[in-house]
Amino acid sequence: MDWFRYENGELFCEAVPVRKIVSRYGSPVYVYSRSSLRDRYQQLERAFREVRPLICYSVKANSNLAVLDTLKGLGSGFDVVSAGEIYRVQRIGADPRKVVYASVGKREEDMEMALNWGILMFNVESSAELELLSRVASRLRKRARVAIRVNPDVDARTHDYITTAKKENKFGVDLYTAEQIFSNPKRYPWVEIVGIHVHIGSQIVDTSPYATALDKVEKFIKGLGPKARSLKYLNIGGGLGIRYKDEDPDSAEVFASRIIPYVKRLGLKMVMEPGRFIAGNSGIFVCRVIYVKRTPAKNFVVVDGAMNDLIRPSLYKAYHRIWPVVERTSETMTCDVVGPVCESGDFFAKDRQIPQVDSRDLLAVFSAGAYGFVMASNYNSRPRPAEVMVEGDRFSLVRRRETFKDLIRGERLFR
Ligand SMILES: Cc1ncc(COP(=O)(O)O)c(C=O)c1O
8 A cells, every 4th residue: 555645636645635734844844654654564574474573673764753653552673773772762662672782883881771771682793892792791790682793795786885794894793703703602701692683785675685695694503503502583684675766676475485484494583673664665755846946957946855854865876756746737847856955966856857846836755764864964054854744634743843943952152
């Protein structure tokens, strides 16, 4: 089901006209469909039901409390990558025994916070981290459960910035080092190695890179022999891709049919960390045309949203479908859709054909629910946009638009 759809030329989120949301809360604004979040989570739950995985939604994709709370209500756990994300999931009353914590750079105080809260496990990314974690755990007299994040050196065939399991990437430990860790458990006396974690990248649209990685992981675990006795969990990370343009990503069922056999053969409890799959197409970004600037070279549709609000096009040259919220004409124009920020990299689309638009028209930028607001900044001293959540015919502000006061919060003059 598409939770964002046009009815008589007007865009709706569930049963609410998007125009109505903008008249209440202004633009630019992120709009999330609660039913879509649920639907996507449940697609995974259904597809993998045979092995009843622990689904730990990846908070980094969209960390709004209302999004986290919606997923918690479905039984979701959480994948966090910072103390700030731990704070967020604590605030919604998440169950610490459903929280996993990855990051190549966890500081002592971050580890303490997670240990004191009693999270399910740390996804450990180096021997140095393991040593530090063991020391911190010993000081607190709390055993740390960990999964070793292995880097199986596979190409996820996605954008360079979001591939994470090639040997030149900073993530995880190579299989040789992982084997050394399993061979010397006494070096980490306060650590209990309960899992293997592998996350190969993001926006992966077909299952074969997973199979390549899991082949290596299975061989690795089998090669450990009795040293693998303590293992209880296989965490396959996140990465399932979505449609932004014309991709045809494998469905949750196809992913499940490829992954489940490994889980069953290894006899481990499966954990997964989907982010984009759940949030990506559950949100749009809406902005208003300020003016249309025509030059001899190009038409620029200048909007009130910018790269500071949604950076994916600038950062990854990511494609987002853009369409008027209200379709007024079938005449089209070719244009760059750009924001007001002082960077040539500030664009949402280049040489895009869209229906003719004019000042004050609203544009929807689709597939903006993941890695959208979470990457927003105040660059050019632009207050960050509002976020609104819709369910059926109800909608509610889930983060107010920032004010000028928010821009300078915490700043002091030099005296
Ligand atoms: C360790 C880990 N798990 C899960 C995810 C979520 O990935 P995705 O949003 O592609 O599902 C990421 C994303 O970077 C990650 O680094």
